Amino acid sequence: MTAAAPIPDSTLAREARSQADEPQSLVMRFSGDEPLMMDCGTALAPWQLAYQTYGTLDAQRSNAVLVCHALTGDQHAANVHPVTGKPGWWSSFVGPGRPIDTERFFVICANVIGGCMGSTGPASTNPATGAPWGLDFPLVTIRDMVRAQAMLVEKLGIDDLFCVVGGSMGGMQVLEWAALYPQRVFAAMPIAASARHSAQNIAFHEVGRQAVMADPDWRGGRYLEEGARPRKGLAVARMGAHVTYLSESALHRKFGRRLQERDAPTFSFDADFQIESYLRYQGITFVERFDANSYLYVTRAMDYFDVADAHGGKLADAFRGTRTRFCVMSFTSDWLFPTEESRAVVRALNAAGASVSFVEIESDKGHDAFLLDEPDMFAAAKGFVDGAAAARGIPG
Amino acid sequence: MTAHLPPPNPPPPHLPPPLGPADTAARPRKDHLLLAGMVAPGARVLDVGCGDGSLLALLRDRNGVDGRGIEIARDNVAACLAKGLSVIQGDADTDLADYPDDAFDYVVLSQTIQATRHPREVLEHMLRIGNRAIVSFPNFGHWRVRVDIGLRGRMPVNETMPYTWFDTPNIHFCTIRDFVGLCELVGARMEKAWALDGRGEPVRLPLPWWAWNLLGEQGVFLLSRT
Known part of the structure; x- marks a missing residue:
């Protein structure tokens, strides 16, 4: 491959x-x-x-x-x-x-x-x-x-x-x-x-870092030199982290179980729910403006x-x-x-x-x-x- | 054992100067002025259940006091911060344990002891944290209370006790005499004591304790460790 x-x-x-x-x-x-x-x-x-x-x-x-x-x-x-x-x-x-x-x-x-x-x-x-x-x-x-x-x-x-x-x-x-x-x-x-930083917060950060590093385009951290960017990994890290910045009641109030621009579930893994669409958007826009390695370093600083x-x-x-x-x-x-x-x-x-x-x-x-x-x-x-x-x- | 009060005091020694024209709008409460008169200038004061911070602000502005407060109600804490006071949102029943010994010259509990779950522990912490404790409380032995209960058969509702029985935060009412008993139980020395009448003025007549317990709407005590 x-x-x-x-x-x-x-x-x-x-x-x-x-x-x-x-x-x-x-x-x-x-x-x-x-x-x-x-x-x-x-x-x-x-x-x-x-x-x-x-x-x-x-x-x-x-x-x-x-x-x-x-x-x-x-x-x-x-x-x-x-x-x-x-x-x-x-x-x-x-x-x-x-x-x-x-x-x-x-x-x-x-x-x-x-x-x-x-x-x-x-x-x-x-x-x-x-x-x-x-x-x-x-x-x-x-x-x-x-x-x-x-x-x-x-x-x-x-x-x-x-x-x-x-x-x-x-x-x-x-x-x-x-x-x-x-x-x-x-x-x-x-x-x-x-x-x-609490054990729970270190745990969330580690999940985010692993998502970045699991992206093949992270290239062992040398993605900038190789002209790649771990977009998927960093976006997933951001999506997970974003949930921790909100609350259950705020999510429910803002999105509930509402569907995204459709009347019925599509029976697929498309972003049927508004919350999914929202999180994907948060991930994508974050990747545009933030360096993946910087994300690793700064989360680590908080852990220590x-x-x-x-x-x-x-x-x-x-x-x-x-x-x-x-x-x-x-x-x-x-x-x-x-x-x-x-x-x-x-x-x-x-x-x-x-x-x-x-x-x-x-x-x-x-x-x-x-x-x-x-x-x-x-x-x-x-x-x-x-x-x-x-x-x-x-x-x- | 007979509980007894120390002899009635003359008016407090260093009452603050009269109001200037600037602060006549928010005239300090009489009981606050009495408390301010007990606190030495520049002292370190912790006000437990400090409400909107009006006593702390008075102590700061008139006595040059380095004051701190604990207050359970969020909106009151915000009001304190807006006055530039150092106040912690917290609970007298649980948070006094965090303070080190002898951290303050005075720990004040103004009109709050009747709302605590464990008045004895609160008083003991106050005497541990501060060199002196100042406690004021509504006197449940006042004659009007006795009339309400004894003749009308109803729980009292008035200016000093404005709540109905079912929505009151006040769960541990006591009389002046009851409080003297608690002081003896925890080994607090009563340096000064006043009974305040309905206008917040000290009852000046040299009366025996049972008369104070009957005529005082509030009791005010300056305590120290024995």
């Missing part, structure tokens, strides 16, 4: 691919003598972070907010995405008059190290070979992502951040920031996150995440003596990062004597709720941010 000839990339996919080295955003380049010291032991250099900023840094450099993105997010938090043409992934939360008000704060959002939208990652060109890094790229951790962001923030001339905020994997970065650089974080808002690890397994010790104000949020229907995970963070922060607020937002939209229009989340976030800004002396 011979492998089928690779399907040529769509314009969109070529566009996405071109972002890896030369993104349509700001880029901070770190030279050979500014290596990123990674947890795996590698000193990565040269390297770069793609980022966006919104708003204006004040004279005291006191109003900087770092937004951390989730697994498949990127630096385009509040601007139209240059590849997909869609609004920024958190434009409901970050913008003029939004909870993270860009008329008041200087907002930075960077693509994570290991990502594929212009920060150095497996899709970037390895300067030593001139070919894409692929699996030669060193394994990334959440702490590496945070170290990289800290170097970016420093290069932007900002000593300490007013606030670090993010959901899901973004929330993991928020917690790591607070643990690693407590002096540099005035306020921290981890949303729908946890201090360690456990803030307490570096503190003898005691989470409270990660935050001992902190002066950061925390606001932890979870969602009632989120079963991927359930409220109990947030409560564990809150308990540890209490035990460490930290200033912490916690609210569980009522929503049936599952884990994805943090990306959606959730008025209760916005109100709580705005209250927390405004209170912290007043304490820091940032004018309203």
Whole structure:
């Protein structure tokens, strides 16, 4: 059996691919003598972070907010995405008059190290070979992502951040920031996150990775050089993961058992049900914009995440003596990062004597709720941010 | 064993200054002002069952207090966050166990003990977490309650106890004298105690305890570990 000839990339996919080295955003380049010291032991250099900023840094450099993105997010938090043409992934939360008000704060959002939208990652060109890094790229951790962001923030001339905020994997970065650089974080808002990735979540990630690697077009990770793309594998990974971002009741409300543009089942494996059609669409569109190896690396980073690890397994010790104000949020229907995970963070922060607020937002939209229009989340976030800004002396 | 109250106190020592023109719109509750008068400036305070955060905001604005709260109702927590307060959505019956010993100067339980499932454990945690505990509660021994039950044969429904029996969150009502008994049981020292009348003012007359238990609509206690 011979492998089928690779399907040529769509314009969109070529566009996405071109972002890896030369993104349509700001880029901070770190030279050979500014290596990123990674947890795996590698000193990565040269390297770069793609980022966006919104708003204006004040004279005291006191109003900087770092937004951390989730697994498949990127630096385009509040601007139209240059590849997909869609609004920024958190434009409901970050913008003029939004909870993270860009008329008041200087907002930075960077693509994570290991990502594929212009920060150095497996899709970037390895300067030593001139070919894409692929699996030669060193394994990334959440702490590496945070170290990289800290170097970016420093290069932007900002000593300490007013606030670090993010959901899901973004929330993991928020917690790591607070643990690693407590002096540099005035306020921290981890949303729908946890201090360690659960066995169930590692399991889902492993299923996704195996789907990618089972695709013959993955080519042992060297698909970019061989002109192939593991479309099927990555799409299946995305379909599976997407289900975990929703909730049973949201799926039922949105799709039920309704059929897709037909009156009766076709007695085939066609996408009879609306939910099937929806998931297939989610898979296909994701493949266009996201690099498969990047998906492997970033999911792995989440799996390795456990803030307490570096503190003898005691989470409270990660935050001992902190002066950061925390606001932890979870969602009632989120079963991927359930409220109990947030409560564990809150308990540890209490035990460490930290200033912490916690609210569980009522929503049936599952884990994805943090990306959606959730008025209760916005109100709580705005209250927390405004209170912290007043304490820091940032004018309203 | 006879439960007895300490002698009635003079008005609390450091009552906050009078209201400025700016905050006359939201005039603080009288019992909140009384509690604020008990808390030393700059103290660390945990308000258990902090509601919409009005007491914590008062303590912050007038006493310069570093306050924290626990509140069970989601909308109240959101209201607290909007006031810039540090408040956790949680349950006094389960979540106090998470706090380390001596984490606060004062732990306040304002009009909440009657709604807890385990008042004794809650009080013990408060005395463990804080150097002092401040507890205020509606007095089920007030004469109007006794009239309602004793003469009318009905459970009381009034301003301090606004719920009907079938939808009340208040499952552990007690009298001032009952509460004194609990303090003795858990070994709490009663540093100060007040009975508040219907207007929220301390009953100033030097009366014996049974009269407090009859005339006080609320009991307010400042406790410490023995």
